[in-house]
Amino acid sequence: MYVECLFAALCRKGVEDSQRARRRRHIISHRERTDSMSSSSIYFSASQGVYGGETSEGGYSTANAESDYTDRDTDRETDKEADREPEEESDEDKSCATTLTLRQEDSQEEGEEPQEEDEDNDDEEEMLEVMAEVPSGELALLLAQSDILHTGDARLKAEGFHLLLANKLQYGDSREFLWRLARAYSDMYDSTEDKQEKKSYAEQGREEAEFALKKNGLNAECHKWFAVLTGLTSQYETMHSKLKSSHILKEHLDRAIALRDDDPLCFYLLGRWCYEVSTLGWLERKAAAALYDKPPTSTLDDALGNFLKAEELNPGFSKTVRLYIAKCHKELGNVSEAKNWALLALKMPSVHSSQATQSHAK
Template sequence: MESMQQQQHKKHIKHQQTRPPSFMMSMSVRARAVMNHFRQFPVLLRIRSNRFTSYKQFIIYLRQIDRHARLLINRSKFRFVGTGVVTAALGGRAFSFWSSSEPEEKMAEDNVTSPEDVAVKEADELYHNHEIHKLYKYLGEFKDSENPLLLWRLARASRDVAQHSHTDPETSKRLTYEALEYSKRALELDDANFACHKWYAICISDVGDYEGSKKKILNAFKIQEHFKKAIELNPKDATSYHLLGLWCFTFADLPWYQKKAAAVIFTTPPESSFEEALSYFNQAEEVEPNFYSKNLLMLGKTYIKLNNLKMALLYLTKARDYPAKTEEDLKVREETELLLPKLTTKKSN
């Protein structure tokens, strides 16, 4: 007859044989670090309910992605990002307003992408949902990254927070210069990416607001050059046309004293016309109709300058009625509500 001790030992052996294998015994050091991070942030581990029918399948899958765990090493320490290595490529399509024309990256064969690919998708989702403060905080984890796709998005996020109405002036200035630094690094890493050129030009212009008209005029040709390069690299990006139109409008509408200052700085100062500005705003609408409330506003303001009140009224009305999803949309609506009564009065006279 077996002793109580022998019976307990047999039960223990049977339990060992039937229970799921231990994470810590079945996976490499890298994978252990991943799973430790899962334990700290379980909410980040998102698995489609119909993907795994058993715990065993889940373990097998984790072993398959063990070789990808090394991708989580960032500057000699493990870092887990985005929605998780397991489900990096399982989410819905990511959106980004400024890069709506960019082709989607192909998924890896085993549905696993690098952490930085995951971060780009997560950032685009936050941007699409207009969660600018969350986005800035999230991308701040990648400020030392060498990935231009993350850096130009970080530049954009920094700028968005800098221009938010609740951001104090000192913080706004700091973030504006941060955005310039991130955009510059992104461009240095990839000068064949249209968004890197576009955001570098935007950030140079923003910094000019702190450094005076002379500095802004000095940078004018550089800004124009990068907007044109962005269009050359991606002629399907509506915002690049809009921004070049804005550049043209600004110099067409430059006060006389600033034109004189520009003539002192340059032999041939930057100049443009409202007709040229109109052509770029129209091209933006051709590429992507009604993509941006401010483009509709600028079309209306440009038609006012060209004394075409009928078309001005049309586009200002469109801008006013544009669904307000961002703080900028609300500012556009406020401006149109100031302009429309004056325009209506002027037209009736």
């Protein structure tokens, strides 16, 4: 009996000693694993409550298993970070792109400065060109003399014409000179009675006027005298050519009036155009319809309005203007008005009439 009790006590002591040794080994193993797995300490500590009662080998295995999961989780987070990195890179790219755009805009602004300078240079060149065209010195005196001679009789007009011809070689590139030369050809057309000479003056004068237009298309005088000489040359053309010339004449009269709306001669010529178009015959209307999709149209009222405008701008400007006012009133049925304007025309001396209006009245 005593022996059995002693044996039982020894067995309990051995078991307790064995359990104490196992606990010591487990604690030592736990510390070693904790130190060796410091990179995965968070995941390892979380798993300790699950696998804490196992042996050191089981604990090692658990540590490795947790390390695998940790690596996988770490890889997953790495992948997530990698997924986020392109977004960050895209933001950086956007920032770079924005910076690049700003730099490009700055470079464009810098590039625009020379362009603005070029435009300024062009404006300066145009101003210099206009200033260079302002007559000065001998040319100014020549042009002034030409203007005075133009207002004289046939002899003085011829003198002015030859004066300009003598200086054409020297001043032939001047716009102001060229339209005056064209006007002088119109004066010579009026001064001669020879039909061939008239035709020659009209054609040469139209060429000079056209050359003046090429030099300066924004000069009312250039357009006006080109229209005048176009009307003169049309008298030697066929019906179809006359219709074309009539269209050209109207176009340049409109431009001349748009540039300068106080010239009575332009309104007289426009009145003549309206009058002739409104009184076209049947054959001429048919020809105009065949030549143009929209043939020119006008009325006697249009013609009368332009003649009255010329008279308003310069009362007594031309005997011919008043005669045409009387004709328009007569054809419109205004008999009393027609008589009044006819009397006013008869009171004017023929010499007071404009040469250009006389030429178109013939």
